[in-house]
Amino acid sequence: MIKKNIATNELGFVFNPATGDSFSTNPVAASILRYMRENKSLSDIKNHCSKPTRQILPL
Amino acid sequence: MKPIVIAITGLNAIDSPGPGVAVARAIRDGMDKPVRIIGLAYENLEPGIYMEGICDKTYQISYPAAGAEILFNHIKAIHEKEGLDLIIPNFDAELPNFMMLAKRLLALGIRTFMPDAAMFDARDKQHLYAFGKQHDFRVPRDMMLYQPAELVRAGEQFGYPLVVKGKYYEAVVAHTAEQAQKAYYKISAKWGLPIIIQEFIPGTEINIAALGDGEGNAISIIPMRKLYITDKGKAWAGITLEDETLVDLARRFIQATKWRGGFELEIMRNAAGELYIMEINPRFPAWIYLSAGAGQNQPATLVKMAMGEKVKPFTEYDAGKLFIRYAWDMIVDVSRFQQFTAYGQL
Numbered sequence: 001m002i003k004k005n006i007a008t009n010e011l012g013f014v015f016n017p018a019t020g021d022s023f024s025t026n027p028v029a030a031s032i033l034r035y036m037r038e039n040k041s042l043s044d045i046k047n048h049c050s051k052p053t054r055q056i057l058p059l
Numbered sequence: 060m061k062p063i064v065i066a067i068t069g070l071n072a073i074d075s076p077g078p079g080v081a082v083a084r085a086i087r088d089g090m091d092k093p094v095r096i097i098g099l100a101y102e103n104l105e106p107g108i109y110m111e112g113i114c115d116k117t118y119q120i121s122y123p124a125a126g127a128e129i130l131f132n133h134i135k136a137i138h139e140k141e142g143l144d145l146i147i148p149n150f151d152a153e154l155p156n157f158m159m160l161a162k163r164l165l166a167l168g169i170r171t172f173m174p175d176a177a178m179f180d181a182r183d184k185q186h187l188y189a190f191g192k193q194h195d196f197r198v199p200r201d202m203m204l205y206q207p208a209e210l211v212r213a214g215e216q217f218g219y220p221l222v223v224k225g226k227y228y229e230a231v232v233a234h235t236a237e238q239a240q241k242a243y244y245k246i247s248a249k250w251g252l253p254i255i256i257q258e259f260i261p262g263t264e265i266n267i268a269a270l271g272d273g274e275g276n277a278i279s280i281i282p283m284r285k286l287y288i289t290d291k292g293k294a295w296a297g298i299t300l301e302d303e304t305l306v307d308l309a310r311r312f313i314q315a316t317k318w319r320g321g322f323e324l325e326i327m328r329n330a331a332g333e334l335y336i337m338e339i340n341p342r343f344p345a346w347i348y349l350s351a352g353a354g355q356n357q358p359a360t361l362v363k364m365a366m367g368e369k370v371k372p373f374t375e376y377d378a379g380k381l382f383i384r385y386a387w388d389m390i391v392d393v394s395r396f397q398q399f400t401a402y403g404q405l
Contacts, residue, residue, distance in 0.1 A: 005301055007379065017301040017378035019263070020284035 002036050062093035064142055065362060066134075066169075069149030069342075070100050070107025070117065075228075075291045076384075078149045080107040081348040082358045083114060088351050089359025097141050103400045109391045116141070119403035127156040131163060138167055145170045145365050147358070149342050152227050154179060172273075172365035173320045174341055181316060182339035184224060184255050194315040196308075197335045199258040199327075207243050210236065213256040222257040224338075225250035230292060232259060260337070262329040266294065268344050269309045270357045272364060273319030279355040279373045280309040283346065286381070294346055294384075299353045301378035308334055321347070321357055349382040 002008075007015040012030030014023045025033065028049055035045045065086060069077030083096050098117030100108050108117045120133045130153075137143065146169055148157045157164075158179060161171050181190050184201075191198030199222075202213050213221060214236055223242035224230040227250050233239035243254050263284065270279040282305035287296035309324055321343040327335045343358060350357040355373040364370050399405040 005378070015379055017299075019302075020286065020298045020300050 002033065008033050008037065060093055062095040063090070063362065063366060064095045064097060064144045066097040066099050066137070066141075066143050066146045067114075067149060068099045068101075068120075068147075068153060069345075070098050070105040070114070071102065072106040072110070072345075074289060075293055076345040077105075077107075078343045078345045078347055080110065080113055081345055082147060082149060082343055083107070084112075085348050085351040085356050085358035086362055087112070089356035090362060094362075095141075097137065097143065099137075099146075100399075103396065106389065108399055108405055109389055109395060117399070117405050119399065123150075123153045123156050127159045130156050131160050134160070134164065134169070135167065138169060143167075143169045145172070145362060147171075147361065148173065151341060154341055170365045172361050174316070174318055174322075178316045178318055179341055182322075182341060184226065184338065185253065187336070187339065191336060194311070196312070197333055199260050199335055199337065201255055201257045203253040204243070204256055205252050205254075207240060210239050210243060210256070214239065217256065217258045220259045222259055224255040224257055226253065226255070230257075257337070260327045260329055260335045262327040262335075264288065264294075265300065265305060265326040265328055265334075266297070266344060266346070267305055267309045267324040267326060268321065268347055268350050268357060269313065269318075269324070270321050270360060270364075271313040271316075271318035272370075273317060275314045275317045276372060277310045277313045278360060278364070278370055279350065279357050280306045281350045281353055281355055281357070281376055282306065282309075283349060283382075287383075296381060296383045297346055297349065299349065299376060299378050299380045304332075304334065308336075312336075312339075321361055346382055346384075349380060350376075352382065353377045353380045 005017050012025040014025055032045055067079045067082050069079030071077040072080040086094055095115045098107055098114035099120045100117050101122055107113050118137050121129050148154055158173060158176055164171060185203055188198050188201050220232050220234045222230055223233050223239055225246040229246050231242035233242050247254050265282060265284050267282045269277060272278050282300045282302060283297040284300050285294040285297050289295050323340040323344040324336055325338040327337050347357055353376040355376050360370055395405060
């Protein structure tokens with residue numbers, strides 16, 4: 001579950017407005033975050049992320 | 060339509076900046092009525108005197124150490140020329156004089172919107188720990204020093220590192236007794252005694268700019284995390300935060316003090332998430348223009364309140380708004396410098 005106020009974008013930039021921290025994520029992490037935001041199940045996310053990286057892209 | 064004539068101080072937009080330039084900029088952005096801004100400067104090289112679009116006219120005034128009477132005479136003379144409606148003092152050290160003169164200024168028709176002496180004293184660095192105890196705020200332990208020999212006792216009580224602070228400005232984190240002694244002499248030579256020794260709290264530095272209406276209501280609260288800190292400990296970049304615990308803290312402070320006007324809470328959030336009030340500045344901070352950028356223009360709102368307008372408390376602001384300060388070299392003809400130096404006005 002991702003807090004509602006956590007901001008992410010398609011480039012994998014993550015911003016936590018509660019702390020002011022920001023992060024750049026790699027494509028896999030960006031995909032995980034996107035699926036979490038879409039409320040995908042853990043097994044769906046695992047299945048998807050076990051594919052070769054090329055198939056995970058693009059978001 | 061006659062403009063509202065507002066005098067402001069703190070035009071020293073230098074590496075450890077006064078808030079005046081940001082206050083003027085925010086007022087110009089946020090007012091729907093015409094304003095005329097009169098700068099009050101102490102030094103003839105304060106950048107705000109010469110910057111375009113900040114002050115319509117600037118006058119030199121004497122340092123706070125000259126006393127309230129001399130300040131009053133200066134303000135009265137400026138008022139006779141300019142017809143001041145409001146003064147917004149932006150320095151800690153000048154506030155006692157302005158507070159002392161508030162009624163006499165009002166009798167001339169010049170408004171202020173400041174804390175009273177009791178509010179001002181309660182949050183003073185020298186009383187902050189007691190204030191925290193009284194109102195249930197976390198404040199680091201501290202000790203007032205009048206003799207350098209007392210540093211030994213402070214070191215034993217707090218351990219190292221500890222923070223050596225001046226009465227009005229400056230703070231140094233000292234990691235050894237030698238560093239503490241050096242800071243003691245340096246800061247006391249500049250700002251006098253006492254020196255305040257404060258327990259060091261490791262964590263994330265957060266500042267909160269807020270505006271109280273003097274009746275216990277918070278009109279605006281903007282929390283900001285410092286992203287880039289200069290060697291003087293000033294925020295050179297920062298970002299607005301969305302955190303209800305920070306907003307609650309500022310709201311509780313305003314309720315406890317019935318604060319009137321702008322102020323800044325300097326907060327340290329430790330690893331456990333506990334919020335310590337490190338210092339309370341009784342005026343707007345230099346980064347106050349971020350309040351306008353985030354949707355709660357505090358200086359313009361203060362002007363409206365001072366001029367008698369009923370203002371509703373803000374309820375929303377944009378989290379994730381950054382300010383990034385920058386250095387910029389102005390080119391100023393020597394004639395303007397001469398004008399200000401020789402005649403005390405520009």
